[in-house]
Structures are given as C-alpha cells and as structure tokens.
Amino acid sequence: MKHVLLCCGILLGIYACTNKKTSSFNDPLVYCKTVKKLNDVVLYNNFPPMIASRNYVYANIAAYECVAAGDSSYQSLAGQIKHLPPLPKPEAGKEINFQLAALLSFIKVGNAVTFPEGVLMDYYQEMFNQAKTAGLSGEVLANTTTFSDSIVSAIMRWSKKDHYAETRSAERFTITSEEGRWVPTPPAYSQGLEPHWCEVRPMVLDSCNQFTVAGPPHFNIKDTTSPYYKQVMEVKTTGENLTAEQKHIADFFDDNPFKLEVKGHVMYSVKKFSPAGHWMNIVGIAAEKAKADFNATVAAYTESSIALFDGFIACWKTKYMTAGIRPETVINKYLDPNWAPYIQTPPFPTYVSGHSVISAASAEVMTHFFGDNFSYTDTSLNEFGIRQRSFKSFREAAMEASWSRLYGGIHYRADLEDGNTMGKQIGDYITKRIVLKKTGEQLASNALPNH
Structure with missing residues (x-):
C-alpha cells in the first residue's frame, strides 16, 4: 500500500511539473517577452518608426489569428480588415496548443518582415525546444507547428500586397528653395x-x-x-x-x-x-x-x-x-x-x-x-x-x-x-x-x- 501511495505521489508530482511547464505557454509575460525580442531587433537594425509599425502589426495579427482560432470568445480580423481574406482553420479532431501557435507565428512573421535573415530563428528554436521539454507530445507539437505555419504563410501572402515593396524604389522628396518648405x-x-x-x-x-x-x-x-x-x-x-x-x-x-x-x-x-x-x-x-x-x-x-x-x-x-x-x-x-x-x-x-x-x-x-x-x-x-x-x-x-x-x-x-x-x-x-x-x-x- 505504501508503495502504491508513493508511486501515485511521484506520478502526481510529475504531472504537476509537466503541467506547470506546459502552461508556461499560457503565460502572458512570455508573449510580452516575445514582442520585446522583436522590439530589440527593430532597435538594433535601425528600422525607421513607420517601418517598425509594419513589423509589429503583421507579427501581432498572425499571433492573434491563432488565439481567435482556439478561443471562441474572440473573432478573426478577416472581414473586419476588409482586405484580409479568410484564414486557415485548424483541422478538426487534431489537438493544437493555440498559445504556442501564437508565439511561433509571431516569431516567424517577425523574422520574415525584418532583417538580417534568420535573426529571430534561434529564439524560435528555443521556444520549440521548450515545448518538447515541457512534455508536449510529438503529435500535439506537430499539429501546432503545422497550423502555425499555415497562418504564417497566409499572413505573409497578404502582407506582400500592401504596396510596401513598391515604395522602396519610389522617387525621393523634391527639395526646393520655396519659403516655408521643408x-x-x-x-x-x-x-x-x-x-x-x-x-x-x-x-x-x-x-x-x-x-x-x-x-x-x-x-x-x-x-x-x-x-x-x-x-x-x-x-x-x-x-x-x-x-x-x-x-x-x-x-x-x-x-x-x-x-x-x-x-x-x-x-x-x-x-x-x-x-x-x-x-x-x-x-x-x-x-x-x-x-x-x-x-x-x-x-x-x-x-x-x-x-x-x-x-x-x-x-x-x-x-x-x-x-x-x-x-x-x-x-x-x-x-x-x-x-x-x-x-x-x-x-x-x-x-x-x-x-x-x-x-x-x-x-x-x-x-x-x-x-x-x-x-x-x-x-x-x-x-x-x-x-x-x-x-x-x-x-x-x-x-x-x-x-x-x-x-x-x-x-x-x-x-x-x-x-x-x-x-x-x-x-x-x-x-x-x-x-x-x-x-x-x-x-x-x-x-x-x-x-
């Protein structure tokens, strides 16, 4: 009987520890830390303020769409943002950690809209490894990354139609001697x-x-x-x-x-x-x-x-x-x-x-x-x-x-x-x-x- 109680205690301890680690992806401070990671990339690579705003908005929308897919009390931005098309839905019957999907999506989109290339992917791998060591099953992790990648791909396709690329080669502002002109x-x-x-x-x-x-x-x-x-x-x-x-x-x-x-x-x-x-x-x-x-x-x-x-x-x-x-x-x-x-x-x-x-x-x-x-x-x-x-x-x-x-x-x-x-x-x-x-x-x- 003592052995049975001891085993139960150990199993409960393991479950509590694993559950605590897994729930870390529900911690809002982890998301704040992730946004700060992108903020630091923007800072150290001299992104002007308006381009910085573009970096933040696409990364956050990607994360939000994962949240909305997993929580029925939130609704997608598709349709509310008139030019945002419907986004991929999670496959029925497949368990997904939507908070982890939000984090991974934010990192991947943030990485894609900034430079140098791959600047956030070490952090992505760190987050991925934490999920594995936290006890997330291989199946759930695979489902989560697959769903996240589908959101990332959709957001990036949409982002490329915002005319940003065309403005890279647009003419400079004309300087003149007109009084009062910048x-x-x-x-x-x-x-x-x-x-x-x-x-x-x-x-x-x-x-x-x-x-x-x-x-x-x-x-x-x-x-x-x-x-x-x-x-x-x-x-x-x-x-x-x-x-x-x-x-x-x-x-x-x-x-x-x-x-x-x-x-x-x-x-x-x-x-x-x-x-x-x-x-x-x-x-x-x-x-x-x-x-x-x-x-x-x-x-x-x-x-x-x-x-x-x-x-x-x-x-x-x-x-x-x-x-x-x-x-x-x-x-x-x-x-x-x-x-x-x-x-x-x-x-x-x-x-x-x-x-x-x-x-x-x-x-x-x-x-x-x-x-x-x-x-x-x-x-x-x-x-x-x-x-x-x-x-x-x-x-x-x-x-x-x-x-x-x-x-x-x-x-x-x-x-x-x-x-x-x-x-x-x-x-x-x-x-x-x-x-x-x-x-x-x-x-x-x-x-x-x-x-």
Missing part, C-alpha cells in the same frame, strides 16, 4: 524619410485621406503679429528656458531610433526605441499590471499595433502634403544661427507631429482595453539610463508625449494640437470598427444549432 536638417542633412508611406495600404482606415486636420498656420516669419511667428518664438523661447522636468519629458519621449552624434570628425549613432516600439512596451506594462490573460494580452498588442500602423500612414500623408519647414531651420535662418533644439530634429516635414498622432491613437485603443484613469509607471527607458515616469492614464501619457516635442524644440504648437486630434480620431475609429472580443449575445448565438 529642407534637410543637421547634423546628417538626410533626405526626407519615407515620402511615399501614405501609399502603403492601411489596415482599418479607408484611405490615408480619411482623417484630415485644419492645416498649419501660413508661413510668415516677417510679421511679428502673425500666428506663425508667435509659434516659432514659442519654440525658441521654450528651448532657451527649459526646466529639469521639461528636459526629462523631452528625453523620455525622444524615441529617436537613430540619433547621430558628431564629436569633431567622429560620427556615431545612439539607438533607442522608436515611438512605435515605446508604445509596444507600454502595452506590455499595462497588460501585466491589469493581470490580463494570454489571449487578452495578444489582443491588446494587436489592436494597438493596428492603431500605430494606420496612424503613421495618415500622418505621413499630411506631412508630405503640407511639407512644412522645421523650427530649427527657421530659427537658424531668420532669428539665431546658433540656436539648436534640445533633441535632434528627425528627417521629415513638421506638420503634423508623428508622435502626437500615434500616441493619441494608441492611447484611445489602450483606454478601450484597460479603461480610463488606468495609472501605470512606464519603465521602458530604464535600459537607456532614462528614469521612469508615472501617468494617471494613457491619454495623459499621449499628451505628454506630444508636448515633449515642443520641449525638444522640433515641433510647433499646431503640429502637436492637430496631431493629437488626428490620433484621437483614428484610435476612436479603430475601436469602433474592430471587435476582437465577442459580446455575450454573440457567444450565445455560437451555442445554437446550425439551421
């Missing part, structure tokens, strides 16, 4: 970044023209009573009188993925997360604080990445349509040749502020998921030596991200206010058009017999 800025004097990004297919927006804003104030630097002159002077005066707190805010939301440092004849880059990468980190922080389960965490990342992607497309249309000159150029030419912004001016037109648009869009989506007045501490920049900041809500963080551009000396007030307006409109539209979690009524209808 020209390259120091220290790199780079060409206008991604002038054709508005031609990339959006996810939810009908087109890049769907949301418009008032337009920048008329360029008039000679009339000291003009709205434009006053906004230029606000940038100049603010930059010359920054408080320690304003400097911290500017540094915290700088999010320059490729800051060029020039020391004499030596030039080198300093890398940080792009604005898109920063907001991906915030999703993870919020999901962990809210104790969201694995599927809800994937859904939050997915809808947030859609807001980032569509936000950049709409914003870039406005940027290159208005082609507004940056404050640094105006101040140096007309007011003070020695003035410099606190942070580095990025290489594209000023109106509207990209960070304002995508931050406001993301904040609306995250408020939809986690509620308003959701306080959190953003530790995203700790790894770069920039201390954390705390916020009472996502909207407060988005507004601070917006004003950080005035403190940094790289945007006018109109860029920020109108960018924030556009972002809110985009985020609100996405939350109304995309329904990931089914309602109780929808769930009840699923239980009804087919007619």
Whole structure:
C-alpha cells in the first residue's frame, strides 16, 4: 500500500511539473517577452518608426489569428480588415496548443518582415525546444507547428500586397528653395524619410485621406503679429528656458531610433526605441499590471499595433502634403544661427507631429482595453539610463508625449494640437470598427444549432 501511495505521489508530482511547464505557454509575460525580442531587433537594425509599425502589426495579427482560432470568445480580423481574406482553420479532431501557435507565428512573421535573415530563428528554436521539454507530445507539437505555419504563410501572402515593396524604389522628396518648405536638417542633412508611406495600404482606415486636420498656420516669419511667428518664438523661447522636468519629458519621449552624434570628425549613432516600439512596451506594462490573460494580452498588442500602423500612414500623408519647414531651420535662418533644439530634429516635414498622432491613437485603443484613469509607471527607458515616469492614464501619457516635442524644440504648437486630434480620431475609429472580443449575445448565438 505504501508503495502504491508513493508511486501515485511521484506520478502526481510529475504531472504537476509537466503541467506547470506546459502552461508556461499560457503565460502572458512570455508573449510580452516575445514582442520585446522583436522590439530589440527593430532597435538594433535601425528600422525607421513607420517601418517598425509594419513589423509589429503583421507579427501581432498572425499571433492573434491563432488565439481567435482556439478561443471562441474572440473573432478573426478577416472581414473586419476588409482586405484580409479568410484564414486557415485548424483541422478538426487534431489537438493544437493555440498559445504556442501564437508565439511561433509571431516569431516567424517577425523574422520574415525584418532583417538580417534568420535573426529571430534561434529564439524560435528555443521556444520549440521548450515545448518538447515541457512534455508536449510529438503529435500535439506537430499539429501546432503545422497550423502555425499555415497562418504564417497566409499572413505573409497578404502582407506582400500592401504596396510596401513598391515604395522602396519610389522617387525621393523634391527639395526646393520655396519659403516655408521643408529642407534637410543637421547634423546628417538626410533626405526626407519615407515620402511615399501614405501609399502603403492601411489596415482599418479607408484611405490615408480619411482623417484630415485644419492645416498649419501660413508661413510668415516677417510679421511679428502673425500666428506663425508667435509659434516659432514659442519654440525658441521654450528651448532657451527649459526646466529639469521639461528636459526629462523631452528625453523620455525622444524615441529617436537613430540619433547621430558628431564629436569633431567622429560620427556615431545612439539607438533607442522608436515611438512605435515605446508604445509596444507600454502595452506590455499595462497588460501585466491589469493581470490580463494570454489571449487578452495578444489582443491588446494587436489592436494597438493596428492603431500605430494606420496612424503613421495618415500622418505621413499630411506631412508630405503640407511639407512644412522645421523650427530649427527657421530659427537658424531668420532669428539665431546658433540656436539648436534640445533633441535632434528627425528627417521629415513638421506638420503634423508623428508622435502626437500615434500616441493619441494608441492611447484611445489602450483606454478601450484597460479603461480610463488606468495609472501605470512606464519603465521602458530604464535600459537607456532614462528614469521612469508615472501617468494617471494613457491619454495623459499621449499628451505628454506630444508636448515633449515642443520641449525638444522640433515641433510647433499646431503640429502637436492637430496631431493629437488626428490620433484621437483614428484610435476612436479603430475601436469602433474592430471587435476582437465577442459580446455575450454573440457567444450565445455560437451555442445554437446550425439551421
């Protein structure tokens, strides 16, 4: 009898251990870690912010479709995103670990849309090996990888029709001497970044023209009573009188993925997360604080990445349509040749502020998921030596991200206010058009017999 009890105890121990290991794939923190892996690849390989948003959105959608296939309380994005065709269904009667499928799909798509080739495949193999050692049967593992691969293939076929490849060979932005028109800025004097990004297919927006804003104030630097002159002077005066707190805010939301440092004849880059990468980190922080389960965490990342992607497309249309000159150029030419912004001016037109648009869009989506007045501490920049900041809500963080551009000396007030307006409109539209979690009524209808 003692031997029987001992054997039962051992078997229960083995089962508990194995079950604990297997359930690690249900751990939302594993998904957050996986998103961070892609975020690091994006950072170290200098992906510009709008291209970074493309990397995140396809990887997250692939993961989400695995979740939706295995959890009847979530519904596919096919049809909700009008141009996304129906995706492969799991084969009836075959057991699949859908959380593991989501992780593997995210990694494979993330690997496919970034470079260098194979950069995430060591991590893929690590995840695969963990599944084997966790006690997942060979049959379930095979079913899971087969289903994951079918989703990956479908997502990649769909991604190749978004017109991204065609924009790689599109013409550069034309530089002219027209007053008020954007020209390259120091220290790199780079060409206008991604002038054709508005031609990339959006996810939810009908087109890049769907949301418009008032337009920048008329360029008039000679009339000291003009709205434009006053906004230029606000940038100049603010930059010359920054408080320690304003400097911290500017540094915290700088999010320059490729800051060029020039020391004499030596030039080198300093890398940080792009604005898109920063907001991906915030999703993870919020999901962990809210104790969201694995599927809800994937859904939050997915809808947030859609807001980032569509936000950049709409914003870039406005940027290159208005082609507004940056404050640094105006101040140096007309007011003070020695003035410099606190942070580095990025290489594209000023109106509207990209960070304002995508931050406001993301904040609306995250408020939809986690509620308003959701306080959190953003530790995203700790790894770069920039201390954390705390916020009472996502909207407060988005507004601070917006004003950080005035403190940094790289945007006018109109860029920020109108960018924030556009972002809110985009985020609100996405939350109304995309329904990931089914309602109780929808769930009840699923239980009804087919007619």
